[in-house]
Structures are given as structure tokens and as C-alpha cells.
Amino acid sequence: MENKLLLVSFPIDLGNAGYEKRLIGMFQNLLDLKVYRFVEPPEKPISHKVLIRQRFLKAYSLSKEVQKAQREGRKVLFHGISPALFAYPFTKPKSSYILTDWTRKLYEPMTDVLPSPSWLTFVHKKILNSQKYVMGMTDAVIEEMVKDYNVSRSKLKKAKLPFSQDLEIFIPSPQRQDNEVRILFVGGDMYRKGGDILLDWFAQQNDPNIRMTMVTKSAVKVDTGATIETNIQYGQPQHIELFKTHDIFVLPTLCDGYPAVLGEAACAGLAILTTKNALGAPEIIKNGINGYICNSQEDLLNQLNILVKNKPLIEDMKKNSREFMEKEFSLNRVAKDYIDTIFEN
Numbered sequence: 001m002e003n004k005l006l007l008v009s010f011p012i013d014l015g016n017a018g019y020e021k022r023l024i025g026m027f028q029n030l031l032d033l034k035v036y037r038f039v040e041p042p043e044k045p046i047s048h049k050v051l052i053r054q055r056f057l058k059a060y061s062l063s064k065e066v067q068k069a070q071r072e073g074r075k076v077l078f079h080g081i082s083p084a085l086f087a088y089p090f091t092k093p094k095s096s097y098i099l100t101d102w103t104r105k106l107y108e109p110m111t112d113v114l115p116s117p118s119w120l121t122f123v124h125k126k127i128l129n130s131q132k133y134v135m136g137m138t139d140a141v142i143e144e145m146v147k148d149y150n151v152s153r154s155k156l157k158k159a160k161l162p163f164s165q166d167l168e169i170f171i172p173s174p175q176r177q178d179n180e181v182r183i184l185f186v187g188g189d190m191y192r193k194g195g196d197i198l199l200d201w202f203a204q205q206n207d208p209n210i211r212m213t214m215v216t217k218s219a220v221k222v223d224t225g226a227t228i229e230t231n232i233q234y235g236q237p238q239h240i241e242l243f244k245t246h247d248i249f250v251l252p253t254l255c256d257g258y259p260a261v262l263g264e265a266a267c268a269g270l271a272i273l274t275t276k277n278a279l280g281a282p283e284i285i286k287n288g289i290n291g292y293i294c295n296s297q298e299d300l301l302n303q304l305n306i307l308v309k310n311k312p313l314i315e316d317m318k319k320n321s322r323e324f325m326e327k328e329f330s331l332n333r334v335a336k337d338y339i340d341t342i343f344e345n
Helices: 014-027 048-071 081-086 118-129 139-149 164-169 195-203 237-244 261-267 297-307 311-328 331-343
Strands: 004-009 032-037 075-079 096-100 133-136 156-158 181-186 210-215 227-229 248-251 271-275 291-294
Touching (some): 004 014, 004 048, 004 081, 014 032, 014 075, 014 164, 032 048, 075 081, 075 331, 081 096, 081 118, 118 139, 133 331, 139 156, 164 261, 164 311, 164 331, 181 195, 195 297, 248 261, 248 297, 261 311, 271 297, 271 311
Parallel strands (some): 004 032, 004 075, 075 096, 133 156, 181 210, 181 248, 271 291
């Protein structure tokens, strides 16, 4: 009997839209897949009130899709807690799953946001515990769901973010025979992602062999000599070429769940530096092997100062990044874990 799945995606921002593409790319040729978008990607920033209204308006059609899927014998995989919440009255515990790298309480220690109200924590706890399994993409989110939402470990499964398409798109370039060290930063929100402190660091460098490119949607007013790109789309030739022609990917982020750009950089064969605030970093980076996960932005800049002076180590890390992704994130390996969990093969 063919495996049937309804994927309820939640492309509320660029990160989640990227997750949607990767999940569809992984599943589409392996099972009978239907996709329902709980929200459409916003063309411009919208208020929280508008977001909530949109979700309530979509709840009815979501319920119909979930009920139809269950009549067809489909399992239902929700990307994120929010769509699972709005479909809750119509889901069956034995055929419903959540995939997530995030909960509201996960970011509270890293940000200045007010703690989640107790009623909302209770609701999310109810939703999480009503699933057959909850698939967490990072150790951080799994441990947090145990601690703050009392989800049984027997209900939690570890899942990898699919990077099989990225392995095909981002092909490492041959080793260059020059003395340049090329640094790449990619972050739509330059300040939350730490691009500002990286730009300050670059402005203090007097080495003409250190080059830097920053890809961001934020306004950059300071002229430091870095190349600034503001209109780069995922998968376009210019996007692919940027990764192919650089050596070190640096993300001094203040707060991130699982930035997929780390996986893109590793697929492209880059050494990677980020902070422990990128909670998904341990899935991609092995300290001292293909990069470093640093305790703070200051530690990251100190490590970067050391690394840019060691071209042989950079080349080793670049090679190790690609080899790690080919081994750990192959389509067959990642897809098998998902299918075994959802369909209990």
C-alpha cells in the first residue's frame, strides 16, 4: 500500500518557506504527497493582529483539508505548532505529527520578549501531547519540549532538516591558488544575525587579502569596503556563485532556531563560524573539524582573527563540511528517518 501524506506547511517567513521547499523536495518522489499552505508567504511585513486574523480565516479550510486527508488514509504532518493548533479539533492522534525547530518558550532566555502567558503554554502543551509523534530538528527544542511542555520522550523523535536539494545545488569549487580569504555573511535581519558587528570587525582589518560579502535586506550605510548584496534569491545563479567563491561563512547571530543557511554553507564546502545562539548549529558544525560554535559574538570574532591567518586549516574545514553533509544528509538517509517515523515502517 502506497504511503500517503498531507504536509501542512507554514511559510510565514523566508526561513519557513525554505523549509517548505526542502520538505516537498524530499517527499514528492517518494510517496503520495499533498501540500496545504496554512498561510501564504507575506509580500511585505504585516502586523501581529493581521497574522492572527489570517490564521482564523484559514482555520475552516484547514479543517476541511485535514478531514479529507484522513478519509483518504493520509497521515498529516504539520510544520510547526500553529497549524496543528488550528486543526486540533479535527485531527486523529494516531495519524497526526508535528515537525518543529521552535517553540515560544525556547527563545525566552535569549530575548527580551515577555514570557508566554500560562494559558498559551497550557494550550501548546495540549497540542504537542495530542500528536502521535513530535519531530524536533534540534536537541535544544527536544529538551525544551520535555522541560516546559512535559512532552514524553517516547513521543519525541529527532528529525534532520532535509538538505538533499542543497547538496545538488551548492557544489564546492576547486581549491584556489591565491592568498585571499573570502568571508560570506547571509542574513535578512542584519542586526539580529550579527552582521553589524562583523562589518565593524572587517572595517578594522588592514589585510588586502581578506574580502567580505554581505547578503542582507537591511540598509547598510557604512562604507567599509565590503561587498553588499541586497537582492539575492535562493537558488539563483548569483546565489550559488556566492557560496561557491567564498571560504568562510560567518553568522554571529543573537537568536536563531535552525538557520538553514548553515546547511547551505556546509553543502557548498565552506568553513563555518557561528554562535551558540544558532540552536541548530550542532547539527551542522563539529567544533574544530569544519568550523566553530562560539559562546558569544566576542569569542566568534577572536576565533575569526585566528582562522583568517590559517589558510591550510580553512581548506581542511571546507573539505570536511562537504563530506559531512554528503554522509549525514543524503536523501536516502534523511527521508528514511521521516518515513520510518511517520509510517512506522
